[in-house]
Amino acid sequence: MIRRLLREPGKYLAILGMVPKVFMAYQIWFWVSLVLGTIAMAILYFFWRAVYGGTQAIAGLTLNTTLTYILLAQVFRPLTDIDLIFDFGYNLREGGIIHQLLRPINFQGMYYAQSLGFLGMQMVLQIPIALVATFVFGLTWPTDLRVWAAFLVSALLGFTALFFFVYCVACLTFYTTEVWGLGVLFFGMSLFLSGGLVPLAMMPDWLRTVVLAIPFSQALAVPLNILTGITPLDQVHQIWLTQALWVLGLWLASNLIFRVAIRKVTVQGG
Amino acid sequence: MTRYLSLYWLFLTQRLKALMEYRVNFIIGAASTIFLQASSILAIWVVMQKVPTLNGWNYDEILLVYGLITLAKSINHMFADNLWTLGRVYIRSGGFDRFLVRPIDPLFHLLADRFCQDGVGNFLVGVALVVKSSLALAIAWTPLKVLLLLVAVISGGFIFIALNLLTCTAAFWIVDSVPVTRLVFDNHLFAQYPLSIYPKAIGILLTWVVPYGLASFYPAAFLLDRELGWLAWLAPLAAALLLYLGYRFFQFGLRHYSGTGT
Numbered sequence: 001m002i003r004r005l006l007r008e009p010g011k012y013l014a015i016l017g018m019v020p021k022v023f024m025a026y027q028i029w030f031w032v033s034l035v036l037g038t039i040a041m042a043i044l045y046f047f048w049r050a051v052y053g054g055t056q057a058i059a060g061l062t063l064n065t066t067l068t069y070i071l072l073a074q075v076f077r078p079l080t081d082i083d084l085i086f087d088f089g090y091n092l093r094e095g096g097i098i099h100q101l102l103r104p105i106n107f108q109g110m111y112y113a114q115s116l117g118f119l120g121m122q123m124v125l126q127i128p129i130a131l132v133a134t135f136v137f138g139l140t141w142p143t144d145l146r147v148w149a150a151f152l153v154s155a156l157l158g159f160t161a162l163f164f165f166v167y168c169v170a171c172l173t174f175y176t177t178e179v180w181g182l183g184v185l186f187f188g189m190s191l192f193l194s195g196g197l198v199p200l201a202m203m204p205d206w207l208r209t210v211v212l213a214i215p216f217s218q219a220l221a222v223p224l225n226i227l228t229g230i231t232p233l234d235q236v237h238q239i240w241l242t243q244a245l246w247v248l249g250l251w252l253a254s255n256l257i258f259r260v261a262i263r264k265v266t267v268q269g270g
Numbered sequence: 271m272t273r274y275l276s277l278y279w280l281f282l283t284q285r286l287k288a289l290m291e292y293r294v295n296f297i298i299g300a301a302s303t304i305f306l307q308a309s310s311i312l313a314i315w316v317v318m319q320k321v322p323t324l325n326g327w328n329y330d331e332i333l334l335v336y337g338l339i340t341l342a343k344s345i346n347h348m349f350a351d352n353l354w355t356l357g358r359v360y361i362r363s364g365g366f367d368r369f370l371v372r373p374i375d376p377l378f379h380l381l382a383d384r385f386c387q388d389g390v391g392n393f394l395v396g397v398a399l400v401v402k403s404s405l406a407l408a409i410a411w412t413p414l415k416v417l418l419l420l421v422a423v424i425s426g427g428f429i430f431i432a433l434n435l436l437t438c439t440a441a442f443w444i445v446d447s448v449p450v451t452r453l454v455f456d457n458h459l460f461a462q463y464p465l466s467i468y469p470k471a472i473g474i475l476l477t478w479v480v481p482y483g484l485a486s487f488y489p490a491a492f493l494l495d496r497e498l499g500w501l502a503w504l505a506p507l508a509a510a511l512l513l514y515l516g517y518r519f520f521q522f523g524l525r526h527y528s529g530t531g532t
Contacts, residue, residue: 032449039456042472043463050325050467051317058320181298188305197313202320 037129044070045137059201069228071139073196075130078122079159079219080194082115088170089179115163150236151227157243158218164250165215171261195221281382296387303391325467330406337399339461339486344396345427347389352380353434357441409493425505426485432512442523458482481508
């Protein structure tokens with residue numbers, strides 16, 4: 001009897017103990033990504049301080065401007081984070097793509113809305129990183145509201161252009177059905193091509209031309225140049241126009257490619 | 271020992287046969303890591319076009335540091351990548367129990383179960399960087415320096431493996447150990463650059479606590495006849511100590527392992 005009394009609560013305590021374990025599994029990633037983000041920022045921070053060791057300005061940028069740019073690039077990294085390739089690949093493998101194509105809504109519009117929602121959520125999750133950047137690494141935020149407005153428009157245009165570009169590449173999975181390598185390759189290229197590691201102004205002309213010709217930079221480097229004041233406000237209209245042309249061109253291209261590629265869809269299961 | 275070596279050979283050839291069934295994936299996997307590294311190296315190149323040195327280290331000297339850590343990392347990546355997946359793939363699914371009923375060390379079985387082809391990309395990048403930089407720097411390869419290079423890369427690889435082993439053992443309690451491993455593993459990124467660019471505390475951390483610096487900064491300093499280079503000879507000691515601790519901790523975790531019920 002006494003034994004049973006002792007054993008009974010034991011069972012329930014075990015179940016009670018499970019709750020924090022399950023909860024922790026999600027919580028732990030939150031804290032770990034915060035530490036990983038801090039490590040990444042610390043490396044960039046000290047690297048750039050060492051680069052500026054004895055120099056006042058490199059390619060017209062002071063240490064302060066460069067650090068602001070690099071830290072903001074870490075905070076706004078979700079702008080280049082579009083997971084379409086893995087999404088397409090997953091839906092192809094599982095067969096879910098059939099149902100999506102049959103729905104009475106625009107297939108591309110659905111994915112765009114989804115990516116935009118994902119971006120919003122990612123940015124909220126970046127708040128702790130932004131706090132670390134501010135209070136640990138002394139990031140000074142721009143205060144001019146017009147600069148922020150110009151940045152937001154440019155960021156949205158650039159993100160949209162990049163979305164259509166990634167959409168074009170994701171259509172390739174209809175042919176290759178190989179997703180993992182393509183995704184990693186894409187991620188590897190985006191690190192540098194987005195301009196998040198080195199400000200575009202420091203690149204040799206030929207390299208800057210290449211980087212500007214690939215839409216990753218439209219989503220990160222171009223808007224960040226506005227936010228950090230590297231690009232003066234009077235050039236903003238011209239930049240918006242260029243970005244709008246990018247959006248238009250890539251929207252057309254993505255629809256064209258999709259139309260051809262969709263005939264190749266072979267669902268592997270589901 | 272010879273038994274384990276021949277067993278490892280058997281596991282490896284089986285794994286390669288399986289990999290060769292999907293040749294394109296094999297090549298893309300190995301190439302993917304090259305692209306990841308190319309991003310960082312290109313960034314270093316751009317910056318070093320603008321300034322002569324980074325805290326007294328020139329472009330090729332930095333490439334040597336970067337190449338050494340990449341070589342050490344590739345050993346871990348090729349031969350011990352399965353430590354990452356202990357919790358997610360083996361413990362969660364119950365597949366780990368398979369190892370426990372076989373007449374070989376479960377840790378050996380885990381490591382031998384999957385040679386990771388993605389590490390080949392890192393290995394090639396590391397070799398290319400070390401060869402390129404040592405030619406450009408005209409390093410005089412005395413027997414002592416050749417010996418140090420071998421010692422540094424191999425013990426560096428074992429430092430990576432041992433630290434991953436210590437942290438992945440958490441899987442026996444919390445199943446998914448990847449966040450814990452990442453927490454320690456990501457510190458190696460500091461060691462891609464000369465430790466002298468960081469504040470003292472980070473230098474101490476990377477030398478005495480998570481000694482990734484012994485696999486990059488100190489051997490590079492020794493090869494370049496810089497100060498503190500002699501510390502590179504501590505790498506085998508650190509690797510042996512960490513491996514011993516890691517193995518004991520793994521055994522301890524194993525005794526507490528009760529499966530997930532799947």
